[in-house]
Amino acid sequence: MEKVSTLFRKPLAVDEAVARIQEATGRAETETVPLHRANGRVLAMDLVATHDVPAFNKSPYDGFAVRSADLVSASRDEPVTLPVQYVQGAGHVGEPLRAGEAIRIMTGAKIPDGADAVVMLELVQADEQVVTFKRPARDANISYRGEDVAMGTNIVDRGTRINPGVIALLATFGYDQVDVYVKPHITVFATGDELVEPGRKKADGQIYNSNAYMILAQIEELGGTATYGGILPDTFISTKRAIDEALRTSDAIVTTGGVSVGDFDYLPDVYDALGATVLFNKVGMRPGSVTTVAHLEGRLLFGLSGNPSACFVGTELFVGMYMKTLFGQAERPVIQAELGVDFPKPNPFDRFVRGHVTFDSVGQTVVHPSGKDKSGIVSSLATCNTLIHLPGGTRGFQKGDSVRCRIIDRL
């Protein structure tokens, strides 16, 4: 029987390939985790302000709460001295301020009723009984109720990746538990007889398995739980058995290599034998044209290219879309940048060039390839913070052209 992998493959446009993954992916379940475990997770609820912040008018300084009317006449020559009614620390509330008196107040304390200004400690002379002011209270120096956030404001949208700032807001509104999306369990396999695990001795003709570790890290960064299934030898039976087994405990499986038309490229046949529905087996893109994605009973099977750059781009675009769909998240940000080099070669397929965005001396956003631009290249990956998207069907691109850059790491 003819191998499935050698059958004719019709390239699908990248957008269509991504859309098919979106359609085949549901929404992740949700779970509740303690606040201190929520960093890096994806919020499964809209965070709405349940009260004003600050919740009461409060003092931003250590000083004296006064009625500004009492100090209108205060000057260096004719200071005003007021008796100190009491001392109020943060977290405590006291009697209203009486006219003609002052309350010694600390930063964060609620402004007593009757007070309309705070004078900083450094600007007065005070002992336990009285305080002397040498100028009027020109500024109110009050943090007003709701000036930070008004109750009812939608502050953080569902689908947001929780970072330390989101944690701060959750805690501000008293959440000790947070609703987050359950992380998908993704099993990653490398395939290929030439592969040796880092740390082991490698013989002539062998290479270290770099892709699996790269994919595991990419999945973690995208917010998933990645399990490493090891290196699969180039045989149909071992590949099928391992994937079949992993399907029992995984929401998705990612493999790298063995997906093209070679004699030992078994992934297409394994998908066929498992009865999986192939969403596409060729994409109009470089690198990664051989990328094959299938689905089986709600689980996705990502057959990524073995070539390191193609594998990197495939994880970013296709596994990335799977995760974003699960979490109801927006796509990666895309910016326009000025191309720093020529790309004269016409290409029928879209190109995703590993790039590095920088800002020149006049603030112009410029993008350069982060290394050599071939599918098998690994060296361009380390400094890559963007994928330069060069649409296919053009006569090439010139230095200075404005191009779309998908931001995938900090600039």
Ligand SMILES: Nc1nc2c(c(=O)[nH]1)N[C@H]1C(S)=C(S)[C@@H](COP(=O)(O)OP(=O)(O)OC[C@H]3O[C@@H](n4cnc5c(N)ncnc54)[C@H](O)[C@@H]3O)O[C@H]1N2
């Ligand atoms: N006759 C054709 N040959 C090839 C075609 C084609 O259309 N017709 N496509 C080429 C393209 S494009 C790509 S991309 C590769 C994809 O091949 P596979 O996905 O089947 O991957 P392998 O053949 O297993 O390996 C390719 C390459 O990558 C290295 N590799 C594999 N796994 C790893 C790993 N875990 N870490 C590091 N490097 C890895 C492997 O040693 C090979 O050098 O097919 C072309 N051929």
Ligand code: MOO
């Ligand atoms: O599919 Mo290959 O990665 O285009 O070079």
Ligand SMILES: [Mg+2]
């Ligand atoms: Mg191959």
